Amino acid sequence: MSLSKQDIEKVAKLANLHVSEQDIIIYESELNKILGYIDRLSQVNTEGIEPLASSLISEDILSREDIIDESQQINTFRDNLSLFAIEMEENFFKVPKMGS
Amino acid sequence: MNQKDLHLKSACEISNLVNSKQILAVDIAKYFLKRAHELNPKLNAFNSITDDLALKQAKEIDERIAKGENLPLAGVPIAVKDNMNVIGTKTTCSSKILENFVSTYESTVTQKLWNAGAFCLGKTNLDEFAMGSSTEYSAFGPTKNPYNLEKVPGGSSGGSACAVSARLAPLALGSDTGGSIRQPASFCGIVGLKPTYGLVSRYGLVAFASSLDQIGPFAMNCEDANLMLSVISGHDSKDSTSLNFKFNNNKLNKQDFKGLKVGVIKELKLDENNAKADLVKNINNSITLFKELGAEVKEISMPIASKHALDCYYIIAPAEASSNLSRYEGARYGHRSLKSDTLANMFAYSRSEGFGKEVKRRIIIGTYALSAGYYDAYYKKAQQVRRLISEEFMKVFEEFDVLLTATSPTTAFSFGAKMNDPLAMYLCDIQTIPINLAGLPAISINCGFDDENLPIGLELIAPPLKDKELLEIANCFEKNCVAGVPKCL
Numbered sequence: 001m002s003l004s005k006q007d008i009e010k011v012a013k014l015a016n017l018h019v020s021e022q023d024i025i026i027y028e029s030e031l032n033k034i035l036g037y038i039d040r041l042s043q044v045n046t047e048g049i050e051p052l053a054s055s056l057i058s059e060d061i062l063s064r065e066d067i068i069d070e071s072q073q074i075n076t077f078r079d080n081l082s083l084f085a086i087e088m089e090e091n092f093f094k095v096p097k098m099g100s
Numbered sequence: 101m102n103q104k105d106l107h108l109k110s111a112c113e114i115s116n117l118v119n120s121k122q123i124l125a126v127d128i129a130k131y132f133l134k135r136a137h138e139l140n141p142k143l144n145a146f147n148s149i150t151d152d153l154a155l156k157q158a159k160e161i162d163e164r165i166a167k168g169e170n171l172p173l174a175g176v177p178i179a180v181k182d183n184m185n186v187i188g189t190k191t192t193c194s195s196k197i198l199e200n201f202v203s204t205y206e207s208t209v210t211q212k213l214w215n216a217g218a219f220c221l222g223k224t225n226l227d228e229f230a231m232g233s234s235t236e237y238s239a240f241g242p243t244k245n246p247y248n249l250e251k252v253p254g255g256s257s258g259g260s261a262c263a264v265s266a267r268l269a270p271l272a273l274g275s276d277t278g279g280s281i282r283q284p285a286s287f288c289g290i291v292g293l294k295p296t297y298g299l300v301s302r303y304g305l306v307a308f309a310s311s312l313d314q315i316g317p318f319a320m321n322c323e324d325a326n327l328m329l330s331v332i333s334g335h336d337s338k339d340s341t342s343l344n345f346k347f348n349n350n351k352l353n354k355q356d357f358k359g360l361k362v363g364v365i366k367e368l369k370l371d372e373n374n375a376k377a378d379l380v381k382n383i384n385n386s387i388t389l390f391k392e393l394g395a396e397v398k399e400i401s402m403p404i405a406s407k408h409a410l411d412c413y414y415i416i417a418p419a420e421a422s423s424n425l426s427r428y429e430g431a432r433y434g435h436r437s438l439k440s441d442t443l444a445n446m447f448a449y450s451r452s453e454g455f456g457k458e459v460k461r462r463i464i465i466g467t468y469a470l471s472a473g474y475y476d477a478y479y480k481k482a483q484q485v486r487r488l489i490s491e492e493f494m495k496v497f498e499e500f501d502v503l504l505t506a507t508s509p510t511t512a513f514s515f516g517a518k519m520n521d522p523l524a525m526y527l528c529d530i531q532t533i534p535i536n537l538a539g540l541p542a543i544s545i546n547c548g549f550d551d552e553n554l555p556i557g558l559e560l561i562a563p564p565l566k567d568k569e570l571l572e573i574a575n576c577f578e579k580n581c582v583a584g585v586p587k588c589l
Contacts, residue, residue, distance in 0.1 A: 055539020
């Protein structure tokens with residue numbers, strides 16, 4: 001499989017990245033070289049193989065009970081907004097208008 | 101006591117000196133801060149040196165010692181990779197997008213280190229968001245290799261590896277998603293351990309590829325790595341993938357390799373056709389040493405792990421990264437573009453200006469692999485191959501206790517050598533990537549030097565949760581290997 005200029009534009013949009021005409025030309029050659037290598041995957045017979053999503057040796061721990069532990073609650077995010085927020089008003093993040 | 105050459109002391113030695121009140125933690129902090137400020141302009145190992153925090157923590161350590169406490173890491177300076185949150189410090193991930201971000205909470209690993217009596221010396225440079233193998237993808241300039249300032253230190257945890265190698269700190273924290281601890285440890289001639297996935301909490305580590313990321317130690321020797329792992333491992337309810345396993349924190353004492361079965365992965369074995377002669381010679385000498393110490397060494401074939409791990413990784417890691425990095429949009433924290441006239445432009449321009457080229461490359465690959473129509477061909481296929489790789493390892497471990505490879509197909513390369521060829525950079529990690537896909541513990545230790553006096557790393561791989569056994573084997577090798585003492589900057 002290979003990526004065309006239109007594909008790159010579409011994927012960049014999905015990824016919320018602005019790419020210039022010049023970027024697209026560079027990406028087209030770089031990414032196709034990488035994808036060409038990655039396509040070796042198709043040589044492996046994976047019929048009937050269950051996908052593996054994690055390296056965890058025991059997936060049991062992922063199905064633990066959801067118990068609220070008050071002592072583990074962190075409010076630092078809310079309490080420290082002013083330390084890192086780009087722009088805020090009262091206790092809210094301020095962003096530009098939605099439309100153009 | 102004489103404070104000269106404190107930087108040559110191991111973490112174990114420093115801790116003994118502080119616990120026995122022969123030296124104050126505050127004096128150690130002043131010594132290492134001075135050294136870091138002197139050498140950092142030359143090496144660029146640190147993004148920030150945390151003077152105030154180090155002195156404050158050191159003072160508290162001295163108070164605890166004065167009250168009679170005995171601390172496993174008393175007065176030990178730690179260099180922390182700049183993708184782990186330490187409250188009140190900048191956590192930049194060496195990215196422009198987080199250049200001014202200040203952590204408002206503490207990582208579990210660092211909290212455990214401070215509880216054990218260690219203090220934070222500074223935050224170390226990395227390839228942006230831990231994506232890279234040379235530290236050249238840092239937005240704040242590359243870190244230098246202490247053995248040769250014209251060479252890369254490896255990556256992505258290049259700053260941490262450099263800091264320990266140059267004796268700026270006896271211990272450092274790194275993170276390893278595809279080799280980011282082991283490869284720089286190899287290039288810088290030190291010990292680097294990637295623990296079993298889930299053994300060390302990832303809470304507070306900025307996520308790159310969550311199913312592969314693991315935090316681990318850099319140290320001057322195996323005993324120090326053992327000490328650090330005994331402090332940072334253990335279950336953490338704040339990390340849902342954290343295992344309930346108690347790491348045995350005894351000192352290391354294995355004396356020989358009698359009865360040990362060592363497998364050499366045939367397809368990853370370096371020879372004169374694909375690697376430098378001195379590298380091949382050193383790895384072969386290491387194999388001979390294993391035999392001399394009583395091990396039974398055999399070649400084994402792992403066709404899928406050796407041939408397809410890289411293809412598999414470069415789907416899975418970018419896919420997870422594209423999802424994890426979607427949180428940086430310029431709305432709440434980090435960089436916001438001046439071109440933010442609308443919300444959509446704010447997202448697109450903030451991300452494009454804030455991320456460097458390798459990060460953007462991987463976000464695009466990952467988004468593509470997850471997009472409609474390609475998911476089955478790429479992401480699902482990669483996950484199926486991942487299972488085959490994992491099963492291949494488990495099968496081999498029915499016969500062998502440990503596997504042996506070179507950590508990297510090369511020693512440290514020159515700056516710029518691979519910057520214009522992303523695929524060549526990816527191929528640096530061909531010996532380390534299979535291990536992350538299977539969640540195994542693996543260590544890199546120095547086994548010699550090439551004709552340019554650059555360190556060579558030996559990689560040892562163990563079954564899941566055999567981290568202690570792995571350290572025992574590496575330590576026994578270290579004690580018997582006559583690689584020579586790595587020279588200090």
